Amino acid sequence: MDTAAPAPGATPAVTLPRRAGIGLRHPHVPAFLSGERPDVAWVEVHSETYLVAGGPRLAALETIRRDYALSCHGVGLSLGSAAGLDANHLANLRQLYDRLQPDQISDHLAWTGTGGAYLNDLLPLPLTAETRDVVAINIAHAQDVLGRRLLVENPSLYMPLILPPGVETIPEPQFLADLVARTGCGLLLDVNNVVVCAHNLGFDAAAYLADFPLEAVGEIHVAGHRREAFAPWVGPDAGAGGVVLIDDHGSRVSDTVWDLLAGVLSRTGPLPVLVEWDMDVPPLEVLLGEAAHAQSLLDGVAAHA
Amino acid sequence: MLEAFQQQMQRALLAAGGGEGGAGIDLAPGAVAGARLKIYRANVQQSLAEALATAFPVTLRLMGVPAFRTAALDFVRAHPPTRPQLAAYGGGFPAALAPLDTGAADMARLEWAVMEAYFAADAPVLTVEQLTAFPPGDYARLRFIPHPAARVLWLGHDVLPLWRQAQEDETWVPPAPDAADGEVLVLRPADGIVCVSLPPGAAAAIQSLLNGDMLTQAAEAGLLVEPKLDLQAMLHTLLAQGALASASV
Incomplete structure (x- = not known):
């Protein structure tokens, strides 16, 4: 009998420090290599950024990894691909993960291209029973080849998908819980993505989080987003879509996101919390300040535990 | 669906x-x-x-x-x-x-070679001591494993001086490059990128070496292009800039 997958509902191990971490970005790498040991418990990188044969970028990460717990966050598995996963990409990731020995790996509930293309964006999925079957098989495939348990992140969404009559939409928290039950994967809860989706698709963020299977969460993301009343870079009529929140990871974490994070942590106790900042990357001090704020929330719930 | x-x-x-x-x-x-x-x-x-x-x-x-x-x-x-x-x-x-834009295309070829070299696999570098350990009688038959970063380019425009100045000054806008044949070797000794402007004939000889040909074959390929090619100086450049990973007979 196959006992590889944990029983449905089993509490997954949290493998990163239950403290605040930051996304490691190129402008900050010299500070991490300088010996001054920036004060943060762990760092996360985008796996695909380090899928290179060699050279200084990979060497720098190997050096930093000796001093910090590491999370490798993928953006290219395309777990929602109807055509299945790219075997070459999986093999490359396996090699990278064997080399870096990350404390945790993750990717998204999304697709990134079809027919061999990679579109460099996390694209929306219709949350149907068919999609659930596809994603569950892809997660199992990935976990098998990578030899590691995967955390799956809730995506940020901009466009509502309208299903044909008779095809039922599975609410996202239920969809994710089903994936956990079927594959033994864990979840990465991105609180900013919840706020972005709640606004863009018109649902209540608190209600979503009330339904979220928090017992499966191994990591939390927070980040900044921006408001676009109308987007000149996509044409004047984009305003027909109304005010849209864009998940650009380009600013401080909003108060709404901090408040929701505090609410989640009061239910879960301390978890690894990552501050992501990818666009207009600020000085390291600013990012560490955001991480310190996350840490203060973690310390608050730890004190009450 | x-x-x-x-x-x-x-x-x-x-x-x-x-x-x-x-x-x-x-x-x-x-x-x-x-x-x-x-x-x-x-x-x-x-x-x-x-x-x-x-x-x-x-x-x-x-x-x-x-x-x-x-x-x-x-x-x-x-x-x-x-x-x-x-x-x-x-x-x-x-x-x-x-x-x-053929000039821009040549600049792009140089920049792509630099990108590839930057992310190429790591490898040890062949030293002068390792090379001189071979008996002189073996030299003609030597074959080399190139460093994975090493690349030879044949360019139709004089883009390398413009590329170099652009590295020095990140706001400088380069003029259109002059049409002129030039040969460039791109390498990654230690952590940085080095671009070497090659004398006539050297590109053919070096590409032959990178292809795994014997030293004599590489010399022939270079001398065919330029009879006055200084092979010793070329080999010295390759060793000094870490273009070769190992040698065997």
């Missing part, structure tokens, strides 16, 4: 112009979906064009933002990445520039 949806949406995301709204995506009908689809289209096309701008920064300055942007977006739509590694995206871009 999922597969058809993904094919439809990918077509819409790679479409040119302002886009046709959600037309053609069964699951995204109506004006709102059409407007929102443009967010995804912009994310996809602009982020990939930005990846090209990151890989070809001097080419961008040479062409100017509007011309580069147009060329990059055309390339992105016609040739999206085939794997999720942006560091490996753009190898076909120089050839796509050639019909538009």
Whole structure:
């Protein structure tokens, strides 16, 4: 009998420090290599950024990894691909993960291209029973080849998908819980993505989080987003879509996101919390300040535990 | 349904112009979906064009933002990445520039060689001591394993001086390069990139060595191009800049 997958509902191990971490970005790498040991418990990188044969970028990460717990966050598995996963990409990731020995790996509930293309964006999925079957098989495939348990992140969404009559939409928290039950994967809860989706698709963020299977969460993301009343870079009529929140990871974490994070942590106790900042990357001090704020929330719930 | 949806949406995301709204995506009908689809289209096309701008920064300055942007977006739509590694995206871009601007295409070829060299595999470097350990009688039959970063380029424009000055001054706008044949060796000794301007004939000889030919064959290939080629100086350059990983007979 196959006992590889944990029983449905089993509490997954949290493998990163239950403290605040930051996304490691190129402008900050010299500070991490300088010996001054920036004060943060762990760092996360985008796996695909380090899928290179060699050279200084990979060497720098190997050096930093000796001093910090590491999370490798993928953006290219395309777990929602109807055509299945790219075997070459999986093999490359396996090699990278064997080399870096990350404390945790993750990717998204999304697709990134079809027919061999990679579109460099996390694209929306219709949350149907068919999609659930596809994603569950892809997660199992990935976990098998990578030899590691995967955390799956809730995506940020901009466009509502309208299903044909008779095809039922599975609410996202239920969809994710089903994936956990079927594959033994864990979840990465991105609180900013919840706020972005709640606004863009018109649902209540608190209600979503009330339904979220928090017992499966191994990591939390927070980040900044921006408001676009109308987007000149996509044409004047984009305003027909109304005010849209864009998940650009380009600013401080909003108060709404901090408040929701505090609410989640009061239910879960301390978890690894990552501050992501990818666009207009600020000085390291600013990012560490955001991480310190996350840490203060973690310390608050730890004190009450 | 999922597969058809993904094919439809990918077509819409790679479409040119302002886009046709959600037309053609069964699951995204109506004006709102059409407007929102443009967010995804912009994310996809602009982020990939930005990846090209990151890989070809001097080419961008040479062409100017509007011309580069147009060329990059055309390339992105016609040739999206085939794997999720942006560091490996753009190898076909120089050839796509050639019909538009041959000087910019040569600059792009140089920048792509630099990119490839930067991310090439690590390898030990062949030392003078290791080479002189071979008996002199073996020299003619020596074959080399090149360092994975080493690349030889035959360029039709004098782009290397412009590229060098652009590294020194990040705001400098290079002029159009002069049409002139030039041969360049791109290497990654230690952590940095080095571009060496080669004397006539050296490119042919070095490429022959990188292909795994014997030293005598490489010498012949070089001397065929330039009878006065200084083979000893060439070999010295290769050793000094870490172009070779190992040697065997």
